[in-house]
Amino acid sequence: MVRILGRANSINVQKVMWCAAEIGLDVERVDIGMKFGGNDTPEYLAKNPNGLIPTLEDGDFVAWESHTIVRYLAEKYGARPWWPAALEDRTRASQWMDWYLTRIHPPMTVIFWNVVRHPPEKRDPEAVVGATVEAAKAWRILDDLLAGQDYVGGAEPSIGDIPVGCYCYRWFEMDFEKPAFANLGAWYERLKARAPYRDHVMLPLS
């Protein structure tokens, strides 16, 4: 059985678990990271020298980097629409996965740590304000796109929805002042209608 090493409240583990559930793949997830520890042992570092989660084990094959794992699972075990049939559609999906890394992740991680994860005395409200401006510039791009289509790759969901869809939950559910995005909100409602998204992404933020 495929094993995913990583705690359930990690956004990077959530991407992989959501993907596995959408393609109907049973995986075993092992709690590793933060309060569970286990990611700094020689045994873990031999699998993932970054000491980060998630790590995939599929028989003897080991891989890390959540987006790489999502692509691997969708290509090996999935089918369309999650792994699009046409190269152009897969490339479009991949584009939004890379866009997450360069445009959405940097400001959203600042917001997350300063609204949720840092203890109150360590939170920096100014940093949240600045990061919200940056995040909103990026979300605006996706909001504009979603005015004309239901999912980031077009009419059907795909792996392209997965990373940004995970941050969409955090954007809407974290308690901080933010601009409204109607199309993004409608897409969020479509994601919320999916049991795999509710089961693996919509977990209490911690």
Ligand SMILES: N[C@@H](CCC(=O)N[C@@H](CS)C(=O)NCC(=O)O)C(=O)O
């Ligand atoms: N680019 C990596 C980032 C991995 C990463 O930063 N993981 C975080 C959790 S979201 C981590 O391992 N933190 C240390 C820990 O949980 O102990 C990926 O997408 O897999």
